[in-house]
Amino acid sequence: MSGVAYPCGDAPPAGAAREVAPGVLWIRMPMPGALDHINLWAVRDGDGWALVDTGLRTEATTLAWQTLLGERGGLGEGGLTRIFVTHMHPDHVGMAGWLAVRGACRLWMTRLEYLMCRVLAADTGREAPQDALDFYRRAGWSDSALETYRARFGGFGRYMHAMPDSYRRLHDGETLRIGGHAWRVVVGTGHSPEHACFYCEALKLFISGDQVLPRISSNVSVFPREPEANPMQDWLDSLAQLQRVIPDDVLVLPAHNEPFHGLHARLRHLEKGQLRALERLREALRVPRRAVDVFEQLFARTIGDDPHLLNMATGESIAHLNYLLASGEAVMETSADGVAWYRLADAAARP
Numbered sequence: 001m002s003g004v005a006y007p008c009g010d011a012p013p014a015g016a017a018r019e020v021a022p023g024v025l026w027i028r029m030p031m032p033g034a035l036d037h038i039n040l041w042a043v044r045d046g047d048g049w050a051l052v053d054t055g056l057r058t059e060a061t062t063l064a065w066q067t068l069l070g071e072r073g074g075l076g077e078g079g080l081t082r083i084f085v086t087h088m089h090p091d092h093v094g095m096a097g098w099l100a101v102r103g104a105c106r107l108w109m110t111r112l113e114y115l116m117c118r119v120l121a122a123d124t125g126r127e128a129p130q131d132a133l134d135f136y137r138r139a140g141w142s143d144s145a146l147e148t149y150r151a152r153f154g155g156f157g158r159y160m161h162a163m164p165d166s167y168r169r170l171h172d173g174e175t176l177r178i179g180g181h182a183w184r185v186v187v188g189t190g191h192s193p194e195h196a197c198f199y200c201e202a203l204k205l206f207i208s209g210d211q212v213l214p215r216i217s218s219n220v221s222v223f224p225r226e227p228e229a230n231p232m233q234d235w236l237d238s239l240a241q242l243q244r245v246i247p248d249d250v251l252v253l254p255a256h257n258e259p260f261h262g263l264h265a266r267l268r269h270l271e272k273g274q275l276r277a278l279e280r281l282r283e284a285l286r287v288p289r290r291a292v293d294v295f296e297q298l299f300a301r302t303i304g305d306d307p308h309l310l311n312m313a314t315g316e317s318i319a320h321l322n323y324l325l326a327s328g329e330a331v332m333e334t335s336a337d338g339v340a341w342y343r344l345a346d347a348a349a350r351p
Contacts (some may be wrong), residue, residue: 004214005264006258007251012184014060014068015043020259021180021203021251025074029055029064030092033308034214038091041207041253044179050079051197052207053086053255054095056159061095068262069102080177084108084170087192087207089119090159092255097161107167111185112194114167119159124157135224138340139314140290148307170196186245191218199246206250206263212242214252216269221315222322225312232274232323272282281320285330288341291317 008026012018017025021348023044055061068075072161080103085093093109098211100107107114128150136146136300153311159223170186181202188195188211210218220235248264260266280297295303321342324330331341 001269003269004260004262005073006214006260008259009038011258013062015073016312017068021205022255023181024203024205024253025049026253026259027068027074029059030058031056032058037256039253039255039257042075043086045081045126048080049075049083049214050082050084051075051080051099052084052176052281053082053092053209054099056091056097057094057161058159062098065095065099066083080105080108081102082108084198086207086211086255087114087195087198087208088120089192090111090156092209093117093163094160096162100139100164107164108170109167110170110172110194110196113196114163114169116193118163121157121160121163124154126154128153129224132224134338135227136314137338138291139318140292140311140339141314145305145307145310149311152307159224166279186242188238190220190231190238197242199250204247204250205253206246207253211238212252212263212266212270213254213256214266215257217273219312220319221312221314222318223315227318228322230276230319230322230326232319232328234273239267243267249250269301278320278323279322282329284343285342285344288333288343290339290341291321294320 008020011028012026014028014030017027020026025042027042029040031037038053038055040055042049043052067073069079070076079349080099082105083096084098085096085107096107133146133150136149170185174185175288176183176185181200184199186197186199188197191210197209197211200224220231222229222231243264246263250263251259251261252263253259257283277298283296284294291314297315298317298320299313303309315336321330325332329345330342331345332340334340
């Protein structure tokens, strides 16, 4: 897109690390699926390395970490001093427990991310709760989709090692000393409850996690645990906040895709894209629709029957719909079979 540049070249292979700024290393770990990688960042911290994010718990990631931390590995000299995790999703936190034990080092996270991660990991092995089944039935899921969800429920913890039983809490706005530089914690919302990003003014670096990605848009979803949530408002507020507090001359180090320049152009592009999607949704709601009926207006790809895509698309659709409900632009009515139907509020539907 216009205004965004990628100055760092190709990513390092799994098990390797490459310097992108003085004392800052780019590490890429493999992931199964269409989004086949995650970027991790290591910052020189005294004699060792402070790590930001950890990768999924998989055999391929474990082998890559053993190489990196080995005698000849990119992080072998000094090992890990601290583990910072931006947020609770398994591709970011999955190896944190394993690395904390191996390196005898502390986990640093925001409170909501740490606690929510522990709650979701506790679902492993449980049956799908009735509240969750009712949530997706209201969204318009078929009986077969609900049965697939029931069979797959509890998978969150499968790609995670057990979390450490204690952690050091990160606070929005606090300044951390990592090695020879000050890094400010900047919390974002919408994609996850209390997502930590890290800004170093001296190095002109911004480690953005999933809060800002250069080529793809972060998932903003509503989940069964908080069905009336309005994460879309949180997301839009967060995009505006980042434009206010982070200068445009930083090199952004994201969790996916490549490091890039052009933060403010990307933030404006994300905001405009979201507002256009909401406008398409308003037009669609001139007739009553379920959450599963608005995929075409919100997504550029076909969702189909893939359980993972259906879950993400439904969560995002409800996030958009809840935004319009919260602003009074839409109303929701539940039919006798428990399905939620959304339409523009009378005032908003007038020409």
